[in-house]
Amino acid sequence: MTVYSVKQLLLEQIAVGSQVCVRGWVRTRRDSKAGLSFVSVSDGSCADTIQAVVESKLENYETEVLKLTKDCAVIITGKLVASVGGSQKVEILTDKVEVTGFVENPDTYPVSPKRHTVEYLREHAHLRVRTNLISSVARVRNSVSMVIHEYLQQNGFYWIHTPLITASDAEGAGELFKVTTLDLNNPPRNNKGHVNYKDDFFGREAFLTVSGQLNVETYCMGLSKVYTFGPTFRAENSNTTRHLAEFWMVEPEIAFADLMDDAALAQGMLKHVFKHVLNNNSDDMNFFAQFIDKTVVTRLESMVNDNFEMITYTDAIKRLENSGKKFENPLFWGVDMASEHERFLCEELIGKPTIVTNYPKDIKAFYMRQNDDGKTVAAMDILAPGVGEIIGGSQREERYDLLVKRMQEMNVPTDHLDWYLDLRRYGSAPHAGFGLGLERAVSYITGVQNVRDIIPFPRTPNNAAY
RNA sequence: GCCUCAAUAGCUCAGACGGUUAGAGCGACGGACUGUUAAUCCGCAGGUCGUAGGUUCGAUUCCUACUUGAGGCGCCA
Known part of the structure; x- marks a missing residue:
């Protein structure tokens, strides 16, 4: 007896009349006193269920079939008709x-x-994949992940497995989780009374990574086109619909490239992802359109056919100022835009994903390339309506002297980053990259507004139950 | 971390100016009917009204603290 997935059976590629077997979980059971029951079975292979018609003559009809309820696990054999x-x-x-x-x-x-x-x-995270909503999210998340790999691989990128444990605590991307094997109740101390990390596992303080970027830049300066794709950790006390303590990030890095190349890559990748999901997850997308947000499908379609808007930070500030809109937060050239500004810009003024470029240097990280105006850096954020920032990227500062000077200005300690500076001393090349938040991207695609429902087991402050 | 809101049946909610037996829909269970498919119809069960204090003759309702959850802001992906 050949076992098929529900998806295979529904694709109409199996000849009617074939003996088939399907295994899965009961979604609903409906009984008819005409002497039969209808049992809908899902196995996760697609959004749909297969209906098994069960006649009362089966020997376990009374004892078992009539007792089937949602999520009983069954193996059904019979004839496809x-x-x-x-x-x-x-x-x-x-x-x-x-x-x-x-x-x-x-x-x-x-x-x-x-x-x-x-x-x-969310409070029953171990069982929630048995719902239409969460199983559709899981399938779309899988599609997005795989098509990102596919897109990058087809364009000559190498996937680099950057470390999850790092000693660089100065990447400027947020609070870090400490990794230690010391006895926290009785740690070794030095003569000043401070914890002596020389006795710790790595012989120094270590953390979970907040970004693979710095490490992947090293491989970029040899392999030309690289990316990281893995989990990332931020120990920030963030309580929002778009923050997780553990989340997945894709970070491409390209050599001999400037900010425009970077933006083009980001846009090309996102559009490819959107197109793929529309083509390959249409059932899941239709489910989201029906129950979550009517616009998810049309929104993605227009995204595929239309280019993102690109605007400089300076012009964005001007447009916001000239809009006449009153904002809670101060708005002037030099501020880090608040989410109300970003939202109004991409949702109201522009109405589609927006690439904002060339931010003031004082609100961006030390490694971003300084522009000739002396005031801005070659950074870009991609803002998606409804979700906000889904991509943050920049051209990197490849000039040794300027990078060191900037690190000093921003009080970034250089002692653990000699290796990073070495890249600028030995065959430095212009390069650029960005980070795409996987959960935010899937949130935008599906319309499911909270990233805690995009990742199977969300880690947030005070929550790691599963 | 800050601000706001919420907590009543398995779930989603309503409710009482503080006063006998706290309601509905969905789900579960039982029945009727039916090639059904978010089936339909009838019935039945199910509640320490988040926890701990306080005010009061009396608190699920008012007050305080705590716990948990959600949303907004900040940090960012």
């Missing part, structure tokens, strides 16, 4: 139903066949 009624094209005329696991106490089973709030599902 054209559907007599209803919306589906094919169904299984069942010969055998094997129940591998019933659901204890269906009344209190957390995932009942009704609509649940995302907040409630």
